[in-house]
Amino acid sequence: MRWLALCCPPDAPAGDRDALAWLALGFTPRVARLEEAVVAEVSASLRLFRGARALRQRLQHEAAQAGLALGAVAWAPTALAALALARCPQPPCAGPPGARLDALPLPALTAARAHHAMLARLGCTRLGELRRLPRAALARRFGPALLAALDQAYGERPEAHDWLTLPERFDARLELPWRVAHAPVLLHFAEALLRQLCAFLAARQAGVRALRLAWRHDAMRPRDAADGGELTVATADTTRDLRRLSRLLGEHLARTPLAAPAGEIRVSADTLLPLAAPSASLLPGGHEPQERSACHALLERLSVRLGAGQVREGRLHEDHRLEHMQRWQAWPAPPAPAAAVRRPPGPQPTWLVEPPQPLRCDAREQPLLAGPLVRVSGPHRVEAGWWDGGAHMRDYFVYRSATRGLLWLYRERLPADAAGWFLHGVFA
Template structure:
């Protein structure tokens, strides 16, 4: 068996250990918490990740991406031995297990650390010296737990573990060390929950498109203030990027006002979606998905800063009327079904409102000089179901010596011709 012990840095928050355990589940299903560390049995995963060194580097990279401060790591045939070696950075990394453990101080094992003062008076400075003491006398003085820990670390006794499993949904809470009165300050504590979320998503090879951050108000709040508050943030695509989620949450919190001081926060993600992993390519177009993700992250922040009504996205519609072929919605707009291409030529630029044109003696339109017809008429009769959108027009493509190809139509309603010539310029071709 090959056990890998994972320890967080000493200054890491307590919740990072749970997040590290979830991250380890993306490498092997045999993960458990062992005191202050996480241990994972990796023997079945070494071939998949091309060896112990490649697996450890991959784990470090994903921990950094999830914002986790991964500290010491160590390999060993037993879980307790891996934890003991991880606690001692100067421990030998090569050689037989018994020789490596014999060189460690008794503080490397928690069962021996509680008797550190007595062992020091007995002259036991290393685990090897402790192991050479008479077992019966050792058990009588220090209890059977010390002998059991020694035997399990050296592989003489089997170890029993409770394997960790991922919950169906993510819901984490954090009690704040002090009462927070301003919403932007909540981001400093919400980052801990976001790191746990990203590790949870990495274990599921998934992402999210919506999160909910809630906070509980202080019990000494005013009577007219609710007991809690919350905000929901959405992303344009499925992601588990810690930086992106942190910056988006910061934008929302900077525009939020707490009705009362908050003493507890919670982060939840009810819907977890599969995340498609993209391979890195060598061709010029290989970076397009990454560029699209970066653009979406920028638009998300702009939508929060400027307001949803100021960041719009166009959606195509199947309609023969040019001004009804596209509509604008707050970004990100809901996905629309595929739209068939309209028959006939379509101009590159529209002129809104359409510009009335004069006619010559032959009742032909004139614009910056005479026009010559290229094609037409392309008749449109649509909008009868819309009280204000009825259009009965004949569209033509005309060529102007000064302006190029023009999109011109003539109204077929008799009342329109009574007011103007009936000819209008509606667009131009690039």
């Protein structure tokens, strides 16, 4: 058997150990909590991850992506031995496993730590020296638990563990160490729960498009204040990027008032969506998913800062009238229907001019706008509107202006009293 012991740094939040355990479940189903560490039996996973070194590097990479700091990491044939090696700042690196354990100090084993003072007076300071003492006398003097722990560490007695399992949904709470009166301060404590969420999603090979942050007001709240509040953070695509979720949550909290000081927060995610790890590409241009995700992250923050509906995106719409082939909706818009939408016959302007602006003409009946215009493409004739009483016949063109850029113009043919040139759109 091959056991891996994972320890969090001494100053890490208490929830980081749970996050580390969930992260380890993405590498092996045999994961358990053992005192202050997380132990994982990975002998069946070594071939899948191409060896112990590659598995450790992959685990460290996944932990960094989830915002988790790894402390000591140690390998051993048993879980107790791996924990004992991880507890020592400079464990012996050479020799068989038994010899490495023999060289460890007594406090490396929890069962021997309680008797350290007495054993030190006997001249016993290492696990190897403790193991060489007479077993019967050692059991009478210090109890059978010490011998049992020694045998389990050296692999002479089987170990029993309660294996961890992943819950179906994520729901974690945190009691705040003090009363928080301003919502942006909640982000500092919510990041600990977000790290747990990202580790949970990594083990599930999943992501989220929405998460919920709820808080409860403390007992000293005003009478007119509710028990708590909540907000929902939505993303444009499926993600488990800790930095992206944290920055987006911070944008929401910066604009959220608290009716009373908060004493507890909770982060939950009910709907999990499949999210495979991005695959590397040997060909140029393989970074399109990462670039799209970065663009979505920027648009998410802008939509929170500017307000709902201020960030918009264009969607093609089935209509043969050119000005109705594109509709702008609040971003992110709902998914487009599966049915194919006919593409417009030419470029669509970024902005429509409503109502269309009439233009002057020169002696040759050519449009003018801040000077002469140069035709780029056209005409494209459209005859429509008879069903709603607005029948017209238009010839659409793309013109270039030296001062205004690309313009979308049309020449009205029908009705006769409205004939002329009009500015109908502007290309960004």
